[in-house]
Amino acid sequence: MNTLDDLLKNYVQSDKKHFQAGDYIFMQGDSARYIYIVVEGQVRLERFTIEGRSVIMHMADSGESFAEASLFSDIYHCNAVAAVPSEIIFYPGDSVLDAMSKNSFMATQFIAVFAHQVRSLRTRLELRNILSARERIFRYLLLNASPDSGVIVVPVPFKQLAVELGLAHETFYRELAAMEKDGTIRRSDRSITILRSSLI
């Protein structure tokens, strides 16, 4: 039970809808009614600023939820736009709040999901403080390796992992190749094994 969707689907009725690339899911100032889950696709959250410029606040990928803060606000404070054709689930905010007030176990689970997410985001942010691509990748591997075997199974294409790590995919592949060459790791398809901690 790591995602909001896993939790909410047990307690609250939802709706589902498809959006074309460029479609608005909601706009800044609209009354905040729903929490959303990206089933498939990608959603861009952007805020209008002075002079009509927009600034990207977040890109929600498939599996992620967004606009959770709408539970506690009357209006949305940003736009949500489908960046690619996307399948989106809607949970009515008032139903969610209602379920929480009636079911403290569900409320607790809700907090657990958020606490987990906060921890994960903090760690990702901390990784970005590491300048060296090599070191950043290596620390990521250390953090995600199974403690006993030192194996990491990457559930997504490496290209996407590079994005998550904030690296150009070319750099990522290059460093991975270098680390394999010097015996730091071993690769086979989607799994990586840490052999030794080259860098101290």
Place this chain on the structure above:
Amino acid sequence: MNTLDDLLKNYVQSDKKHFQAGDYIFMQGDSARYIYIVVEGQVRLERFTIEGRSVIMHMADSGESFAEASLFSDIYHCNAVAAVPSEIIFYPGDSVLDAMSKNSFMATQFIAVFAHQVRSLRTRLELRNILSARERIFRYLLLNASPDSGVIVVPVPFKQLAVELGLAHETFYRELAAMEKDGTIRRSDRSITILRSSLI
């Protein structure tokens, strides 16, 4: 009511303690009993990995909470070490859970705090995807400017803001000076005014 401390102090009794730099607040594997708030100082959250290496997961600064996930775990999954002399508040996890189950309003507030934090972390992470220092700073300013006046009041030393933006402070000062010179912003002490959107 934006922080856990603001919320919890109304419902749960806490304890306070001082730590010297290097002191352990808890260690990986200890039974998870408390949620913590950094009143003053800085705490390093680190995880031991294979071969006894440790990887930093997060640096908690003053005002921040940490180990919130301990509410839902039997043991801590990382070490917490005071990086500098620090003043730390403890909230017993079971008391917090108890308060939440008895008071659904408090539980809802708890979720609001987390939702806010998640949104904030996502935005910070998204900012880091911007390669150019100039653009990164400028987008930060746009996001944090008062919508009408375009004024940003920075509550911390610029040096610290540079850290939050993931830039060397020299780079930060340089770009700020350049932006002031070319008329993009105006500065006076701790407040910055956006004059025009130089970059499109």
Place this chain on the structure above:
DNA sequence: CGAGTCGTTGAACGGAATCAATCGTCGTGG
């Protein structure tokens, strides 16, 4: 069998980190 995407490697460029030095301010203690 093409279109699209992942994976991979090479070469060149640019810009941010780094090292270094200086100034101003604030607090502190002798």
Place this chain on the structure above:
DNA sequence: CCACGACGATTGATTCCGTTCAACGACTCG
């Protein structure tokens, strides 16, 4: 009360390494 140290703010010069552009092979899917 002044000397000193600590730290923020600032600017200059240099280095380095990650991005970018480019090109190619492998593989999948329609």
